[in-house]
Amino acid sequence: MKPGSPPPVFLRAEWRHLVMANYEIDPLLLQGYVPAGTELDFFAGRTFVSVVGFRFLNTRIWSVKVPLHINFNQVNLRFCVRRKTPDGWRRGVVFIREMAPRFLVAFVARLLYGEHYDVMPVRHVVSPPAAGRTGVVCYEWYGAGRWNRLVAHFDGEPTRAVPESEAAFIADRYWGYTAQGDRSPLEYQVEHPPWSVWPARTLAFDCSIARLYGPAFVEALAKPPSSAFVADGSAVVVRRGRPIG
Numbered sequence: 001m002k003p004g005s006p007p008p009v010f011l012r013a014e015w016r017h018l019v020m021a022n023y024e025i026d027p028l029l030l031q032g033y034v035p036a037g038t039e040l041d042f043f044a045g046r047t048f049v050s051v052v053g054f055r056f057l058n059t060r061i062w063s064v065k066v067p068l069h070i071n072f073n074q075v076n077l078r079f080c081v082r083r084k085t086p087d088g089w090r091r092g093v094v095f096i097r098e099m100a101p102r103f104l105v106a107f108v109a110r111l112l113y114g115e116h117y118d119v120m121p122v123r124h125v126v127s128p129p130a131a132g133r134t135g136v137v138c139y140e141w142y143g144a145g146r147w148n149r150l151v152a153h154f155d156g157e158p159t160r161a162v163p164e165s166e167a168a169f170i171a172d173r174y175w176g177y178t179a180q181g182d183r184s185p186l187e188y189q190v191e192h193p194p195w196s197v198w199p200a201r202t203l204a205f206d207c208s209i210a211r212l213y214g215p216a217f218v219e220a221l222a223k224p225p226s227s228a229f230v231a232d233g234s235a236v237v238v239r240r241g242r243p244i245g
Contacts, residue, residue: 006189007240010112011061015192016233017126017137018054019152021203022170025049025220030079033094035177035185037245041080041091043169049079049096049220050170051205053139053150054233055124056100066104073122074100075141075150077213080170081177083187083244092175092187097213099141113188113241114180118143129155134201137230144208151204154230158196166227167197178241188241195231203228 027040027047034040040047053075059065076098083090098117100106106117121142129135138151161168172195176188207213209221 007242009063009237010188010240011059011238012063012235013059013238014055014057014233014235016055016057017124018052018171018195018231018233019137019139019150019200019203019228020170020231021051021150021152021200021205021225021228022048022166023050023220023223024226025079025217029216029220033079033096033179034081035094035179036183037185037187038081038083038092038094038177041082041169043080043166046226047079048170048226049077049217051150051207051221052076052078053122053124053137055126056105061104061108069102069104072100072102072105073124073139073141074098075122075139077217080173083175083177090175090187091173092177093173094177096217099143113176114178114186129198135198135230144211146208148207148212149204150207151202152200152228152230153202154198154200156198158198158230158232160194161197161229167199167229168194170227171195171197171229171231176238176241177244185244186241187244189239191237191239192234195233197229197231200228200230 077096078093109115109117125138140147140149
């Protein structure tokens with residue numbers, strides 16, 4: 001790879017029907033998860049964790065479609081960070097835990113990116129809004145001995161998130177950061193166009209929070225969300241990670 005050139009593409013896919021439920025949280029609870037070289041990103045003085053469910057479609061790993069790993073669902077818990085570079089701030093996310101039903105996806109993500117993936121069943125229901133009918137997107141994942149669920153209802157047509165809004169702050173993230181096994185930080189780029197969103201009319205989150213995410217997250221995730229929306233999604237490109245710092 002030539003100096004200054006972007007890392008090679010690791011994954012191509014579509015991310016569709018993203019449900020994002022966003023909860024305000026004490027920033028001190030997140031400090032232990034912040035990779036070196038990055039810092040928490042604040043919106044209007046507040047920090048958030050987001051429960052995100054979405055569909056992986058037409059997935060190719062290193063340009064190869066792997067049987068049984070082309071279309072599947074994922075649910076993750078993440079928060080926002082930023083990193084200062086000579087070109088300005090890079091705004092990204094850190095994943096606390098990710099659930100997916102495919103072993104190879106979890107194995108490769110752990111190996112190459114140090115991500116906190118777990119393999120468990122994840123199912124979905126998607127019904128877009130239509131004339132006189134409310135749309136619904138539902139994700140359910142089996143963990144802690146039961147089915148957990150994230151459900152959003154929404155209407156009308158999606159619109160581009162207003163710049164400087166909470167929705168844009170959370171959705172417009174184009175970098176991922178992780179601390180590898182030796183705690184050294186890794187950065188990877190995620191390329192996609194800005195998404196359009198529907199505000200959620202209603203949001204239901206029913207989950208064994210303490211057992212799946214830890215007792216520290218119970219207070220934040222048991223409250224009503226600060227915001228919730230459904231993003232239409234798009235094609236995405238995920239590049240290989242590289243060390244920072």
